Amino acid sequence: MTVIFLILAAITIAGTAAAMSLRSAIHCILALTIGLVGLAALYLLLGAQFVGFTQILVYVGAVAILAVFAIMMTQGPGKTIQPILSTNWPAGVLVATAVFAILAWAIHSTPAHSTPTQPDVSVNQIGAALMHHYVLPLEIMGLLLTAALIGAVILAMPEKKEPQ
Amino acid sequence: MTPDTIDQIFVITKHWLLGYVPSALQPIVSAILSVVPILVVFPLLFAITTVLERKGLGRIQNRYGPNRVGPYGFSQPIADGIKSLTKEDVIPRSADQVVHFLAPLLLVLAAFLGYAILPIGRNMVIVNLNAGLLYFFAIGSMVELAVFMAGWSSRSKYSLLGAMRAVAQMISYEIPLVLASVVIIMATGSLSTVAIVEQQAHYTYSLPHWFVFTPWGFAGFLLFMVAATAESNRSPFDLPEGESEIIAGYYIEYSGFKFALFFLGEYLGMFATSGLAITLFLGGWSAPFSFLTWVPSYLWFFLKLLVLICVFIWIRGTLPRLRQDQLMNLAWKFMLPMTLINIFTAALWHFMPAGILRWIACTALLVIPCIALSRGLKQGKKLQVRTYRFAE
Numbered sequence: 417m418t419v420i421f422l423i424l425a426a427i428t429i430a431g432t433a434a435a436m437s438l439r440s441a442i443h444c445i446l447a448l449t450i451g452l453v454g455l456a457a458l459y460l461l462l463g464a465q466f467v468g469f470t471q472i473l474v475y476v477g478a479v480a481i482l483a484v485f486a487i488m489m490t491q492g493p494g495k496t497i498q499p500i501l502s503t504n505w506p507a508g509v510l511v512a513t514a515v516f517a518i519l520a521w522a523i524h525s526t527p528a529h530s531t532p533t534q535p536d537v538s539v540n541q542i543g544a545a546l547m548h549h550y551v552l553p554l555e556i557m558g559l560l561l562t563a564a565l566i567g568a569v570i571l572a573m574p575e576k577k578e579p580q
Numbered sequence: 581m582t583p584d585t586i587d588q589i590f591v592i593t594k595h596w597l598l599g600y601v602p603s604a605l606q607p608i609v610s611a612i613l614s615v616v617p618i619l620v621v622f623p624l625l626f627a628i629t630t631v632l633e634r635k636g637l638g639r640i641q642n643r644y645g646p647n648r649v650g651p652y653g654f655s656q657p658i659a660d661g662i663k664s665l666t667k668e669d670v671i672p673r674s675a676d677q678v679v680h681f682l683a684p685l686l687l688v689l690a691a692f693l694g695y696a697i698l699p700i701g702r703n704m705v706i707v708n709l710n711a712g713l714l715y716f717f718a719i720g721s722m723v724e725l726a727v728f729m730a731g732w733s734s735r736s737k738y739s740l741l742g743a744m745r746a747v748a749q750m751i752s753y754e755i756p757l758v759l760a761s762v763v764i765i766m767a768t769g770s771l772s773t774v775a776i777v778e779q780q781a782h783y784t785y786s787l788p789h790w791f792v793f794t795p796w797g798f799a800g801f802l803l804f805m806v807a808a809t810a811e812s813n814r815s816p817f818d819l820p821e822g823e824s825e826i827i828a829g830y831y832i833e834y835s836g837f838k839f840a841l842f843f844l845g846e847y848l849g850m851f852a853t854s855g856l857a858i859t860l861f862l863g864g865w866s867a868p869f870s871f872l873t874w875v876p877s878y879l880w881f882f883l884k885l886l887v888l889i890c891v892f893i894w895i896r897g898t899l900p901r902l903r904q905d906q907l908m909n910l911a912w913k914f915m916l917p918m919t920l921i922n923i924f925t926a927a928l929w930h931f932m933p934a935g936i937l938r939w940i941a942c943t944a945l946l947v948i949p950c951i952a953l954s955r956g957l958k959q960g961k962k963l964q965v966r967t968y969r970f971a972e
Contacts (some may be wrong), residue, residue, distance in 0.1 A: 442732060446679065449725065469714040477721025477754075481747060484728050488744055539711045539771050 420461060428454030441487055449480045466539050583874040590617075590878070591703050614706045618695050625885075626847045627657035633893045640897030660840075667836035672734060675833065679733035684834065684841035687726035691848035693719045697773050698855045701865045701878030705774055712773040713765065716856060717758055720811070723849060724750045727820075730842070731830035742829025745904070746820035749810055752911040753817075757807035757853075759919035760800045763926040764791060764860045773856075777864030786870040790863040795942040796926040801861040803919055805888075808857060810911070812850040814892060816899040819907060854888040855881075914953055921949050 431451030435444045452475040459468035502508070546554055585592070594613050601609045631646065631654055638645025646653040671680060697712040699705040709715050724747050731743020765771060768779050782789045791797035810817040821829035831842045858864060862884055865877035902910070925945045932938040 440676075442676075442679075446725075446729070465709065465711040466714065469711055469718040472718040473714070473721055476725060477718065481721070481724055481728070481751065484725070484732075485744075485747060488728070488732060488740065488747075539714070540769070 421458070424454050424457045424461065427451075428458065442484065445480055445483050445487070449476055452476060452480070464537070466537075466542050583876075587702060587876045587878075589876075590701070611706075618706070619692070622692075622695065622848055622851055623844065625851060625882075626844055627661075629847060629889055630660070630843075631656050632889070633896070636890070636893040637897045640894075664837050664840040669836045669838065670833075672736070672833050674735045676733035676735065679729050680833075683726050683730035683733060684831075684838045684845065686729065687723060687845035688841050688848065690719055690722040690726060691845045691852060693722075694849070694852035695855070698852065699774050699777050699859060699864050700855075700881050701876065704865075704878060708772060708774045711771045713761060713771045716773075716852075717754070720754070720849075720853075723845075726845075727830055730834070734830075734833035736833055738826045738828075738832050739830050741826050742820045742832070745822075745826075746813060746830055749813070749817065749820060749907060752908060753807045753810035753915075756803055756911060756915040756919050757811060759916070759923065760804040760807060761856075761860055762919075762923055763796050763800045766923070766926050766930070767791060767797075773859050773864075777859055777866065780863040781866035783870035788863055788866060788868060788870075790861065790866075792861040792863075794929065795939065795946055796922050796929055797861055799918070799922050799925070799946050801857065803915055803922065804857050804861065805891075806910075807915065808850075808853040809892070809895065810907075811853060812846060814850065815896040816902050817907060818901060819904060822901060850892065851885065851889075854885055854892075857888065858884045909957065913957055917953060918946075918950060921946065 428451050431447050431449070431454055434447035435451060438444050438447055453472065456468045456471035456475075459471060594610070597613060598606055598610055634656070635645035635647075635653065646656045649655040649659045671677065694716055696706045697709055697715055727746045727750070728743050731739045731746070734740075764776060768776050770776060770779075780788065780790050787793075792801045813820050821831075826832075831839060834842060858881065865881045867873045867875060867877075867880055925942050928945065929938060929942050932941065
């Protein structure tokens with residue numbers, strides 16, 4: 417258990433670290449994908465099948481492909497070298513430190529004995545909860561996504577020429 | 581030997597072999613014993629399929645096809661394998677070396693991972709996952725990334741165009757593919773492939789309870805197979821490798837064994853999606869009649885798989901390639917609405933009392949929108965027999 421956890425954690429951290437430090441944008445996205453897959457494997461290790469596979473489906477299948485597609489459409493196959501440090505790196509360091517401090521404080525202030533036992537949640541239970549208890553939030557999200565989809569289609573439609 | 585022993589012979593052999601292994605090593609040996617047959621059988625099937633496909637296409641196009649190597653040309657894959665192994669591996673100088681090397685490996689890896697949840701026979705599945713279907717589609721999305729890596733890292737215009745076409749096509753057709761299988765999840769209430777097959781392996785009057793024999797199951801099967809053809813980049817959806825426009829698409833800069841790996845990955849992906857179609861709609865390993873249940877279950881699975889492969893070859897030899905706008909119109913304007921209507925029909929089927937009325941209502945609910953959609957999409961377009969000036 418701990419050995420597998422250490423290996424997966426190392427893969428995740430290495431992937432995300434590479435995503436920050438590589439120079440080519442495509443390499444960064446591919447490295448980030450490794451980190452996301454490592455995170456999905458950590459979920460699976462905890463017994464959360466639904467979250468783990470959804471993580472792969474959404475982040476590898478949709479988010480990474482979207483980012484990659486945007487770069488493919490705009491950059492072309494030439495080599496693009498960017499500087500490692502962006503111009504506003506001090507602000508980034510500040511935000512990262514603040515987030516880490518809050519998370520560390522939250523974890524540290526949680527008493528150790530309150531660690532809950534691992535609940536055995538099956539996909540059926542998640543589906544039933546989504547369809548019964550949380551059906552309204554689910555439908556609102558569906559409506560929101562449909563509106564976004566229609567908006568994207570309207571943006572992509574050819575504009576009518578004004579009569580001169 | 582009873583029929584049941586022959587049916588379970590591989591399971592029994594595995595347990596017998598596991599008995600000789602110390603209990604500390606048993607999980608890992610068990611995994612190896614399950615995975616290695618998959619790694620042997622499906623590439624072998626790939627080899628047979630290449631000959632079948634070339635001979636079948638040859639017959640459709642009024643020629644012989646390969647018939648020189650071995651009896652009736654059936655040793656052709658061995659010659660092809662030796663050729664691709666001994667060829668020089670050319671990597672373009674400006675290519676992104678690491679990504680260029682990793683792309684075919686990732687493609688084959690993703691293609692193989694899908695087989696983990698396919699029940700090939702009774703009790704013959706590598707892992708019975710609670711969320712099996714979700715796993716399959718999650719793994720399928722990794723193929724897109726591999727295709728993109730191949731196209732982008734080659735640093736060639738044709739590769740990039742091919743990768744863009746392939747990724748756009750795969751994203752578009754993944755939606756109907758998933759939505760077409762949602763009806764099965766609704767009917768069975770489970771995402772586990774083993775449970776889905778077991779629900780279909782019942783018989784009334786010696787006829788099976790396969791989902792393809794219901795109106796929504798039949799429509800779902802057709803929609804699933806069209807989307808699966810597009811997902812595996814096969815004709816008539818083979819625009820990503822349209823040789824008349826972009827030569828070979830995303831794997832144009834690959835040679836030798838890496839090219840063979842792309843070929844292998846593509847066919848393995850096709851077998852895996854066909855296997856999933858069999859599992860979801862065609863009853864998996866179950867026999868088509870109750871008096872044929874003495875035939876081993878794995879034979880039924882591979883027989884069904886071979887039939888689907890032959891259909892794929894037949895379609896490839898028959899239909900011309902689609903245009904890019906036709907491809908997108910089919911996915912978004914026809915397949916997507918039809919899958920949504922199909923989901924509604926499956927719900928109606930569930931709530932109506934069994935009887936002839938249910939059949940009529942559900943069939944009408946599928947056929948009428950199908951005709952209306954086709955008519956609506958045809959409007960404003962003149963379709964007539966094409967006249968050729970020179971080729972007659």
